[in-house]
Ligand SMILES: NC(=O)C1=CN([C@@H]2O[C@H](COP(=O)(O)OP(=O)(O)OC[C@H]3O[C@@H](n4cnc5c(N)ncnc54)[C@H](O)[C@@H]3O)[C@@H](O)[C@H]2O)C=CC1
């Protein structure tokens with residue numbers, strides 16, 4: 252079996268090599284000719300697996316019978332076209348959701364320092380309460396932060412009482428009542444809950460001065476032109492943008508105006524990427540009737556920063572920021588996007604940052620040991636997703652490296 256795999260998929264040789272011959276191809280270079288002899292295709296989100304790719308590959312005799320994307324989002328895959336050609340499909344729901352939540356928490360904490368506010372005094376609106384938004388809601392609530400949630404498709408599909416969704420609100424209520432708006436919606440082009448330009452010019456104009464807008468869903472969910480105009484004109488709101496229209500050739504002027512601008516890496520923890528690879532490895536093995544013996548734990552190395560000891564002297568805000576930055580500091584990715592864009596132009600720079608992404612682990616991989624004087628930080632830091640123990644307890648027997 253020949254398996255074409257995007258070069259940005261980690262551990263592909265270890266996983267897919269056990270099932271067949273692995274052929275590495277950069278995601279943006281995958282075209283019909285690449286699939287001439289491929290039985291399986293494994294991508295991330297930058298490869299458009301559309302009807303044209305499938306029809307031309309099949310027309311030229313490609314034996315393709317499986318496509319897997321090691322990502323949460325599936326908007327780059329035309330699933331109907333795959334079904335029409337009897338090609339199986341798998342994705343990796345939730346694989347990097349915790350990494351995105353780390354990104355959000357660390358970005359908010361960084362802006363709280365820069366703009367001198369206390370996160371605990373802000374109300375956060377979460378739009379799209381699935382794997383990412385749901386975990387964000389859980390962690391923020393556990394940290395004692397007031398949140399409002401918006402997810403009309405869920406409210407419509409589920410029984411409100413049974414699922415405890417009574418506290419959900421519509422988007423315009425979040426816009427009116429929240430200081431921070433976090434977007435975690437998929438890109439849906441059609442239908443009653445379409446998300447393309449969900450934040451359009453009108454909604455962007457309705458954001459109160461001082462609002463902090465964070466988009467880590469899909470770039471097309473926000474009207475980038477209107478956002479650029481609001482930021483350039485009034486300059487009274489703050490934007491944290493990880494996703495963009497027309498990646499990788501994104502609007503450089505918008506990137507300059509964003510307080511934190513990153514190249515679609517919110518989910519780029521090693522843990523998240525390995526979970527994605529491993530899910531697709533298992534799906535492909537199942538599809539071809541082979542055993543999948545490798546476990547996720549086989550793939551993940553020990554985290555480089557395994558433990559921090561906190562003693563008295565830090566405010567809750569300082570402690571939170573320090574611990575979040577020990578796993579992820581968004582300023583690094585913001586700086587590297589701007590540096591690489593200056594060096595090689597935006598499109599190449601954007602992709603270069605993603606291709607050479609430094610090692611990053613998730614909050615759950617870091618153990619925090621609280622000394623006597625730091626005990627009161629426990630609810631905040633455990634709520635933020637760290638493993639927390641007090642000095643007097645025995646060390647935890649086993650570290651959950653990747654789950
Ligand atoms: N920036 C990054 O690196 C990453 C971005 N993503 C993006 O985040 C999206 C969300 O990820 P998950 O939470 O794992 O997906 P999910 O499918 O678990 O949840 C998405 C939620 O959005 C809701 N939704 C759909 N349309 C909506 C609308 N019009 N208004 C409000 N809510 C709406 C859905 O009902 C669902 O509950 C992915 O589809 C992907 O596009 C995911 C991972 C990494």
Ligand SMILES: O=C(O)C(=O)[C@H](O)COP(=O)(O)O
Nearest residue numbers: 295296297322323324347518
């Ligand atoms: O999982 C998703 O959905 C994402 O957005 C990915 O984390 C993005 O990673 P790439 O596909 O751009 O490598």
